[in-house]
Amino acid sequence: MDQEPLHQPVMVAESLDALSVRPGGVYLDATLGEGGHSLAILEASNPTGRVLGLDLDPRSRDAAALRLESFGQRFVSAAGNYGDMVALAHSLGLNQVDGILMDLGFSSRQIGLPGYGLSFLNDEPLDMRYDPEALLTASDVVNNYSEQELARVIYEFGEETRSRQIARRIVGSRPVRSTTQLASLVASASGPRRGGRTHPATRTFQAIRIEVNDELVNLASGLEGALQLLNPSGRLAVISYHSLEDRVVKLFMQRQSALCICPPEVPICVCGHQPTLKLVHRRVIKPSAREIQENLRSRSAKLRVAYQL
Numbered sequence: 626m627d628q629e630p631l632h633q634p635v636m637v638a639e640s641l642d643a644l645s646v647r648p649g650g651v652y653l654d655a656t657l658g659e660g661g662h663s664l665a666i667l668e669a670s671n672p673t674g675r676v677l678g679l680d681l682d683p684r685s686r687d688a689a690a691l692r693l694e695s696f697g698q699r700f701v702s703a704a705g706n707y708g709d710m711v712a713l714a715h716s717l718g719l720n721q722v723d724g725i726l727m728d729l730g731f732s733s734r735q736i737g738l739p740g741y742g743l744s745f746l747n748d749e750p751l752d753m754r755y756d757p758e759a760l761l762t763a764s765d766v767v768n769n770y771s772e773q774e775l776a777r778v779i780y781e782f783g784e785e786t787r788s789r790q791i792a793r794r795i796v797g798s799r800p801v802r803s804t805t806q807l808a809s810l811v812a813s814a815s816g817p818r819r820g821g822r823t824h825p826a827t828r829t830f831q832a833i834r835i836e837v838n839d840e841l842v843n844l845a846s847g848l849e850g851a852l853q854l855l856n857p858s859g860r861l862a863v864i865s866y867h868s869l870e871d872r873v874v875k876l877f878m879q880r881q882s883a884l885c886i887c888p889p890e891v892p893i894c895v896c897g898h899q900p901t902l903k904l905v906h907r908r909v910i911k912p913s914a915r916e917i918q919e920n921l922r923s924r925s926a927k928l929r930v931a932y933q934l
């Protein structure tokens with residue numbers, strides 16, 4: 626067993642509350658990771674609640690399976706993309722669930738363990754895939770995309786204002802082989818640091834990771850899938866870690882819960898929109914100051930919750 630500590634799940638009590646976990650309930654943990662949230666759901670739904678855990682990453686699934694072994698048939702894990710959650714759940718005989726949790730992004734072990742190439746703190750080949758069998762790697766994006774495409778990715782998915790300079794520097798330095806090489810190229814193209822606490826390569830790494838794993842497209846499909854899988858009154862809880870993810874979740878929940886989706890210039894509603902969700906909280910839920918102190922990674926987390934009408 627490696628020395629990296631298990632991923633510390635974020636906002637566990639808030640997530641249980643959001644999902645309204647109860648004995649006998651059936652839950653989909655769409656981002657199983659190392660099973661921290663699933664463990665809490667299984668305990669809170671004792672003795673009869675069940676969890677199906679999905680994850681793209683076999684190493685995380687294996688860690689979760691080991692951790693949750695004692696729950697026997699109450700816990701099942703499956704390999705797959707939450708963008709395909711409907712087909713995956715149906716293939717396992719689950720047509721409806723009482724709650725779906727999506728805890729987006731990557732776990733602290735994925736960033737800390739060797740092999741993923743997600744961090745510029747470890748010198749590793751450029752990979753960044755959650756699914757080791759996926760075709761696109763960070764190396765493909767960094768070394769094969771045109772300068773224009775690369776700049777677009779860095780701008781759109783990293784919200785990096787110096788995307789063009791960074792893309793030009795990367796393309797001019799090809800081949801780029803490792804995470805640390807990429808990080809120093811980005812730092813040198815970004816110019817002097819602008820007083821922030823984050824490394825100058827943070828945004829570019831985020832952008833390439835989102836591109837490699839098609840994260841925003843999968844998120845949109847996952848949210849749509851959740852509508853098909855949830856029972857009436859079933860809960861959807863989504864934890865996001867950056868503004869791009871949160872925007873997708875927020876707009877989806879706003880639209881699905883709106884009584885009218887006519888453009889603002891239309892004076893009288895003509896859309897006939899039927900809401901499918903109701904927001905449980907109007908405001909986003911954030912971790913407590915104490916949790917942030919104990920788990921720094923939680924500081925950017927935002928939880929949004931809705932239930933199926």
Ligand SMILES: C[S@@+](CC[C@H](N)C(=O)[O-])C[C@H]1O[C@@H](n2cnc3c(N)ncnc32)[C@H](O)[C@@H]1O
Binds near residue numbers: 661729838
């Ligand atoms: C923040 S971690 C989840 C941690 C988990 N809640 C826990 O308590 O251990 C996010 C997980 O989502 C997985 N993931 C990312 N994109 C995915 C996708 N499209 N489909 C399925 N799993 C995905 C990652 O591999 C990672 O294990």
